[in-house]
Amino acid sequence: MTQIFSFLSVGFIPIMSAVIIFHGLLKKAPIYDYFIEGAKTGLKTAVEILPFLVGIFLAVNSLTASGILNLIDTLFAPLLDSLDIPVQLLPLMFLRAISGSGSLIILQDVLENVGPDSYAGRVACVMSGGCETVIYVLALYFGVTHVKKMRHAFKGGLIGYLTGILISIIICKFM
């Protein structure tokens, strides 16, 4: 099972490319011209998202650099303690919502402190895999559209995020 998955992870890009090119050849299409045309629109999109990325990077980096995440941790620690949830998971819970790469560094930290096979260590791993960076994704996705009102996208994303955290805490008690 794991071998199949790691093969598919490694092979996804090459296999998809091969299928597309082979199919194009069979249809006798001018595939190279099509490729160049598509690549042009792709580059345009990349430039369009740049302003949104600058905005999001500003917000995320100021949160981590100002040390305000530490304050949040101290505020919420008693609550977690009373719910019997390892306090070491706190920074991960908050940072995961705003920064993917930042949370991987924190995951390394947590595993070093509590050990990768402890309860807290396993929850940390499932949590960092099972939740997406809500704010970053929404800013990026809606950045390429003309949308100003996201309607329930934010609420829905947050609900999914909290579900991921909750389930990872519960499931590691049993597995």
Next chain:
Amino acid sequence: MMNYIWAIILLSSILYAFFTGNLAALSDALTESSASAVEFVFGLCGIMAMWSGLMEIAERTGLINSLSKLLLPFTKLLFPRQKDPETLSSIIMSFMANIFGAGNSSTVFALRTMEKLDNENHKSSVASNDMCTFAVVNMAFAPIFPVMAIQIRTDAGSADPYSIVVPSIITAAVTIAVSIIACKYFERRSKER
């Protein structure tokens, strides 16, 4: 929405840094983050051009059409009113790239999908139901197979780095289900209003 989130994050960080004497670090972070955003896009440019090029071939030669027909029963559940084969296949490709952890590739497909949905929405300033559902569900799909976490566990000397695979898959499945239900619930409620 974004206005408030952005303002609150930035202002509270600046205030907190001011009172804790972290202003120098924050100042560095602010200038550096603008530069790192540009670097990130540079990295994305190449892969974006590559996938867009390949997908252009797949679209024009009809491959995408057949693929989306094949997966129609599944996408019909989530996007009952979506008819356009290109949009549907773009959605499917985003999900698949996410499942196989193809990193930046999934971002590219997601952005393509959002652009297509935006056109169907007549570039309106209010998000459509399909946009919300896609964004929320795609987020939940993100990391079904936790490749990075397994790597970090191995580095940390875990006795059984793969022990988190099954819990991760279950967590992802529940998250996807809850996300779908939440979206459909919000949709129905906004229709009644």
